[in-house]
Amino acid sequence: xxxxxxxxxxxxxxxxxxxxxxxxxxxYIAGPQFGARQAAGNTVGDIRGLCSYAHRFGARIFVTLxxxxxxxxxxxxxxxxxDVQDAGADAIIVQDMAIIExxxxxxxxxxxxxxxxLHASTQCAIRTPExxxxxxxxxxxxxxxxxxxxxxxxxxxxxxxxxxxxxxVHGAICVCYSGQCYLSExxxxxxxxxxxxxxxxxxxxxxxxxSGKVLVKDKALxxxxxxxxxxxxxELAEAGITSFKIEGRLKNASYVKNVVRDYxxxxxxxxxxxxxxxxxxxxxxxxxGFVPDAAKTFNRGYTELYIDGQRGKWAxxxxxxxxxxxxxxxxxxxxxxxxxxxxxxxxxxxxxxxxSFVAKDGSITGFRGDVCEGNSxxxxxxxxxxxxxRLYRNINSAFEKELERQACIxxxxxNVSLEVLRQKDGWVLKAIAVSExxxxxxxxxxxxEQTANNRERMIGMIESQISKTMGHYxxxxxxxxxxxxxxxxxxxxxxxxxxxxxxxxxxxPCNKKDILRREINGMSERGFSKxxxxxxxxxxxxxxxxxxxxxxxxAETIEPAYELCHKKNAELMRTRYCIRHELxxxxxxxxxxxxxxxFLLNNGQKFALGxxxxxxxxxxxxV
Numbered sequence: 185x186x187x188x189x190x191x192x193x194x195x196x197x198x199x200x201x202x203x204x205x206x207x208x209x210x211x212y213i214a215g216p217q218f219g220a221r222q223a224a225g226n227t228v229g230d231i232r233g234l235c236s237y238a239h240r241f242g243a244r245i246f247v248t249l250x251x252x253x254x255x256x257x258x259x260x261x262x263x264x265x266x267d268v269q270d271a272g273a274d275a276i277i278v279q280d281m282a283i284i285e286x287x288x289x290x291x292x293x294x295x296x297x298x299x300x301x302l303h304a305s306t307q308c309a310i311r312t313p314e315x316x317x318x319x320x321x322x323x324x325x326x327x328x329x330x331x332x333x334x335x336x337x338x339x340x341x342x343x344x345x346x347x348x349x350x351x352x353v354h355g356a357i358c359v360c361y362s363g364q365c366y367l368s369e370x371x372x373x374x375x376x377x378x379x380x381x382x383x384x385x386x387x388x389x390x391x392x393x394x395s396g397k398v399l400v401k402d403k404a405l406x407x408x409x410x411x412x413x414x415x416x417x418x419e420l421a422e423a424g425i426t427s428f429k430i431e432g433r434l435k436n437a438s439y440v441k442n443v444v445r446d447y448x449x450x451x452x453x454x455x456x457x458x459x460x461x462x463x464x465x466x467x468x469x470x471x472x473g474f475v476p477d478a479a480k481t482f483n484r485g486y487t488e489l490y491i492d493g494q495r496g497k498w499a500x501x502x503x504x505x506x507x508x509x510x511x512x513x514x515x516x517x518x519x520x521x522x523x524x525x526x527x528x529x530x531x532x533x534x535x536x537x538x539x540s541f542v543a544k545d546g547s548i549t550g551f552r553g554d555v556c557e558g559n560s561x562x563x564x565x566x567x568x569x570x571x572x573x574r575l576y577r578n579i580n581s582a583f584e585k586e587l588e589r590q591a592c593i594x595x596x597x598x599n600v601s602l603e604v605l606r607q608k609d610g611w612v613l614k615a616i617a618v619s620e621x622x623x624x625x626x627x628x629x630x631x632x633e634q635t636a637n638n639r640e641r642m643i644g645m646i647e648s649q650i651s652k653t654m655g656h657y658x659x660x661x662x663x664x665x666x667x668x669x670x671x672x673x674x675x676x677x678x679x680x681x682x683x684x685x686x687x688x689x690x691x692x693p694c695n696k697k698d699i700l701r702r703e704i705n706g707m708s709e710r711g712f713s714k715x716x717x718x719x720x721x722x723x724x725x726x727x728x729x730x731x732x733x734x735x736x737x738x739a740e741t742i743e744p745a746y747e748l749c750h751k752k753n754a755e756l757m758r759t760r761y762c763i764r765h766e767l768x769x770x771x772x773x774x775x776x777x778x779x780x781x782x783f784l785l786n787n788g789q790k791f792a793l794g795x796x797x798x799x800x801x802x803x804x805x806x807v
Contacts, residue, residue, distance in 0.1 A: 187465040187697050188421060188451050191246070191350065192444045193432040197230040199440050200245070201237050206441050206473070206592045207448025209466040210244040212277060214433065215268055218261055219248040219379055228267045235272030240656055241594060242621055242694045243466040244274035248433075250305040252377045252724045252745060253280045262286045262294055269300040275326070276300055279307040279363060279377070282729035284322045291729070301325040306352065307363030307377065309722075311337065313344035320345045322733070328429070331357055331411065332760040334493035335423050342424030349424055353413040354443055354478070355431025357489065359385045359406045360757040364722045367756045370806055371789065377724055377745070386504035388546070389784040391763065402546050404504035405763055405784060412478065412486035414447060418454050421462065438587045439481050445592060446476035465697055467621045468656070473592035480583045482506045490760055495773065495800075499766045505548050507540050508578030512559070514541075517569045522561045524575055533561065538579030541569055550578065595658040596620055596694070600650055600685065604631070604666040611671035617685045619657070621695040625688040629681055631671040642670045649678035654686040721745050721754070756791070757804040764795060764802075772797050783807065 192208035194200030200211045213234065216225050235245045247268045253261050261283065265276060276283070287298040303326040304310060304319045311330040319327055326348040329338065342349060358365060365376050367384045374380035386407050391400040413420065417428060428451070430443050448470065455462045478486075484500040484507070511531055512524035533556035540550040549569075555562040569575075596619050603614040611631035618624050636642035647661045659682055719725060719734050719742040726745045734742055764770045764779065771778045784791045784804070794803035 185460075186421070186462050187426060188455070188462050189244075189427040189465040190444065190448055190451055191427050191429040192440060193355075193430055193435065194234070194440070195433055195435065196226055197234045199437045200234045202437050202441050203444050204238050204241060204243050205470070205594045206444040207452075207470045207594070208243065208444050209464055210246060210274070210427070211238060212246040212248055212429075212433070214248045215264055217264060218251045218253065218257070219433075228264075228271050231268055231273060232271035235274075239272065239696075240694055241466050241468040241596065242696045244696070245272070246275045246277055246303065247273045248277045248305075249283065250277050250279040250307055251379050252375075252726045253282055253730075255727045258282055258286065258291055258727060258729060259294065262291045265298055265300070266296055269298065273300060275303050277303045277305050277328070278324075279305040279724065280727070280730055281322070281725070281733040282727050284324075285729040285733050288323070303328060303350070305363070306330060307724075309361040309363050310341070311361065313341050316341045316345045318737070320347045321737075326350055326427070328352075329425075330362055332361060332490050334490050335416075335419055336493055338420070338423040338425065348426050350427035350429055351420060351425045352411060352431055353417065353420070353428045354411055354447065355435075356484075357408045357411050357431075357487075359408050359761050360759045363724060365757050366754070367791075367804065370754075370756055387786055388504075389786045391767075392783050392785055393779060394781040394783075399779075399782075400767070403501040405499070405501050406761075407484070407500045407504035408489075408498050408761060409485040409487040409500045410483045411489060412483075413488060413491060414450050414478070416488065416491055417447070417450055418457075421454065426465075435482065438584055441587055441592070442474075442476050442481045443478055445470070445473060446478050449476065463697075467619075467694065468594045468596050469658075470592050470594050472590065474583075474586045474590040477583070479509055480580045482578075495762075495765055497766065498761055501766075502542060502546075503540075503548050505540075506578055507548070507576040508538075509576060509580075511539070511575050511577045514569055514571055514573045514575055516571060517566070520562055520564065520566045522563070522566065522569060522575070524559050524561070526559055532582075533559075533577070534580070534582040536579075536581035537561075537577050538581075540576045540578045541573050543567070544570065595653060595656055598657050598659045598685070598689065599662040600659055601663040602646065602650070602661065602665065604664070604670055606667065606669070609633075613671075613673070613681065615681055615685060617659075617689065619689055619694075623689055623692045623695065625685055625692075627681075627684055627688060629677075629684075631673055631677070634672040636670045636672040639670050642672065645675065646670075646673065646678060649675050650682050652682065654682050655690070657686050657689060659685070719743065721751075722758075753805055755794075755803050755805055758796075759802050759804075760800070762795065762800070762802045763793060772800075 189209040191210045192203035194211045194213040203211050214225050238245050302324050304324040306328040309330050310327050311333045328350040331352050368382045369375040372382050374382050388402050389405045390398050392398050487498050510527045512526040515523045515525050535556055537553045543549045549567050551563045553561040598617050598619045601616045605612045610633040613629045613631045615627050650661050651659055719739045721743045724745045725731050725742050731742050768774050769776045782793045790807040792805045792807050
């Protein structure tokens, strides 16, 4: 049986708890340092609290320690590993190979045991079987694969390794191979690999040729749409993916709840279709809540990227921000009122909805709809909006209120068998409870001496009082065993029986399903290859311990990552995305005449585009 895991992002403990309640099997969250999103740090105490909550359902918490590290940070990173391990975290997500060395041998005089599994971050840009085998040989229990690969490439990697494979299925996409973008560092001295990305790929650029002719003016030429693979989960599972990851550690609670619920339902549908092949990795069923709709939450438009090994229209170059759902075309705009021709007959606008549109100068402009009646929208601060403009709704106030009011409830099912025994001094009720994760409790209760006048009514009371919710448990009476009579048991007595069962279950930790785990053991003899290799800056080596790991595995020379910003004509980005293909001027796919050298211009900076047509990749370098 293959366990499927829905892995959700959490900016903080409250969002992490909401993700668990909505059906996540695991949550990834940053600690106080060294996470690849500087604005999403959390205390070790909060991580401990989130672990405690998640473990009620056998769900797991992964801590991101996925920036590259400098030498003077290694000891602090090692202490953080120990702290989150002690807090109950189930794995650490890692980019820097120094973590492997410290997990095995400690650092300096610190030699405490690291037992927690390590996951190789998507920042490692894992897209070949050779990379996957190398990282597995170091002791990683899971590999988080590069987003820009296909199902066929996933299948090849699956055959090459035995460890778990994780794949992003929803959310924002870096235009370049993950962990190998240096544009932010070159422009603003803020490293994406240090959690300080300025999102230069969402900026607007001019595309010019060698003569200086402007081919495209003021567009977000490097901005991609958001990932949405909800309809491809079954194929990914067949290809060997066991963890389905949602992007968004900077997103708000409504985004996380909506997307997690949407994908959790989709995974449950797959399991119902293939009950002999798959099961969820954690326990508990979700009830109540809202009807999810990914179209109503933050997105730049959706794409399946390269999952089929084919190119499509991937860019969101007209709007690098979330535009929202298309609500219609502007018919008129005057005196603070906009009238639209709706895009759908079923469209309902609500007071407080947020709207956006592309202004004449190409900027994204928004406003709040104070009063929405039919197809008209009144706003106190209505910007200039021309007839014929497409209008989008990026905040659906009714849906946001539903997300806030209609909370999901997650509960562990507990089957209770009751046996009623008559003894010399009265009745005894014996309760045997078995939770869905396999915990068992046995308790006996003094039921007094009074016989029930109406046996059928008593049976009904037992079933109605025991078959209720207590804490995060939902009880179900599986069987009532008795001889001829039953004792009279009050509702309060039966409620106390249920309460005691819940307390006894709480004393036993929820079981976790057995899934593949690898120890952090010695290096594999395979290493890189049989021959020594050079390690380029894109391996992001920035400390002595990472250098040691690579050299022990056959590396002869290592080019430190920090030298990149001082290296002339360095490759700042390599990407599967290609501007020439997106614009329909690719010599290979569109059989167009080669346009010659192309450049991106932004605020006085000039970047040269390179086209590796053999590998169908694009590069970017500063001129």
